[in-house]
Amino acid sequence: MSRPLLVTGLALAAASAVFLTLGARGDWSFVLAFRGEKLAALIVVGSAVAASTVAFQTVTGNRILTPAIMGFDALYVLIQTLLVFGLGGVGLAALDARVLFGAETALMLGAALVLFAWLLRRGADLNRLVLTGIIFGTLFRSLSGLLNRMIDPADFAVVQSASFARFNSVDDRLLWPAAAVTLLALAALLARHARLDVVALGRDAATALGVDHDREARRVMVLIAVLVSVSTALVGPVVFFGLLVSALTHAVAGTWRHAVLLPLSALLASVVLVAGQTLFERVLSLQTSVSVVIEGLGGAVFLILILRRAAR
């Protein structure tokens, strides 16, 4: 086993142990079950965001992109805004979480698949696909902005809170279906690790080595859409976190092999989320969502990557 994988695995085990036990009092079976579900949510979302970002950067050949750029986050916020606009904040809260989760996942996944099928069948390349995703994202944000101006301030606060990922308020009824789908998609992605290594060489080199680059990219994009849709529907939109973890992964992996990169990114993301949540919730006793800070860090990494490229 590669050393970074082993070290990160041990770090995750340690961070998880601290998260589960630090400051715990009372009935241990309740504490472990309660915190265990939160821990599982952090690991599921971290793994999905990280592995999907690494795979997305491989197929697009661009280390400063994340799947969020395709507009998943904007579509999620638009769905929330439409629901609040139509039903009101109270009406939204009264909806069955499982139905909402299923509908949101299906809508985001459906939109992504329609976009892929529509564009890729017309022979568009991945760059055009990404650009079209960005344009749709801008459209969704504009529509959300318009609706936000028409709803009352209390409902607006509901939309605002849905605009950031919420790692510590995951519905336990949604966690296990989301975990199962995420695990299957991650396994499917990991099964393609050797082909992803070749895809990373670029379209011409991959084609010359017998990998149908376009077909492989389409299949990986579908798996990415599944991972991002499920994680976004579970906790909310995560934009820059994937970028932060992907940059960390490439910095510490010491290899180009996706057999290491994919699981390492999942482990690193889980360590960052679990350690961050422990620090914020248990040590600093802050109510601030860890996602806000992590997204800020991810944004900083994005700027550093851009500036480094400009300096070259």
Added chain:
Amino acid sequence: MIEIRSLSAKLGGAPVLHDIDATIAPGRVTALVGPNGAGKSTLLAVIGQLLKASAGSVTLDGADLSDMPPPERARRLAILRQNTTITPRLTVADLVGFGRYPHSGGRLDDADLRIVDACLAELDLSALAGRHLDTISGGQRQRALIAMTLAQTPRALLLDEPLNNLDLGHVRRVMEVARTRARAGVAVVVVLHDLSIAARFADALIALKAGRVFAAGRPDEVITGPTLSALYDTPIDVHEVAGSRVVLT
């Protein structure tokens, strides 16, 4: 044997190749020559199925390359494109190891590793095997890319301007490796701009002009003053020096 029949191709909608017919025999080095924009790289890309033909066909040993499953095609045909850029941070040995992917699916066994070592040695890269591509020179990187195509152990080897960035010693080495492969029964096609090198190392030439075959044949048939002058639209002299043709402009 590569057989090209009535082949036409477009780039961005613009016709680049027009009704090309050619036969590339195994056991020979065939040089593809011609002025800039003649369609040499496009022809190689179409043969290697990196670009779709708008009409016509390309067969390898009788099998249509456009119908062949990609992994099978990559086991039988290797192509080096000009200006290939590799973004992942690979070592030279990693890159050459990718040449075995069509055979190994990414899991290199001892036989694969022996082939990789042999290809590294063939191109004078053994000492650089552990170096990352971003720490070596352009010429060394070019040799590593050529070694990757050799590691595919193909029946047809297509090299687009393989001599870019190479010093004279390695120009000779690469062309001798191409010849050795040809003598072992491989159909080797090399895009060359240096016609003196083509005259010395190629067994056959195909000269393209404006997307059409302008001349084809043995070096002594194609590398002549009148043919080259008409091909390049500039006065060109050909002299015999020490038994080899030297092209002067």
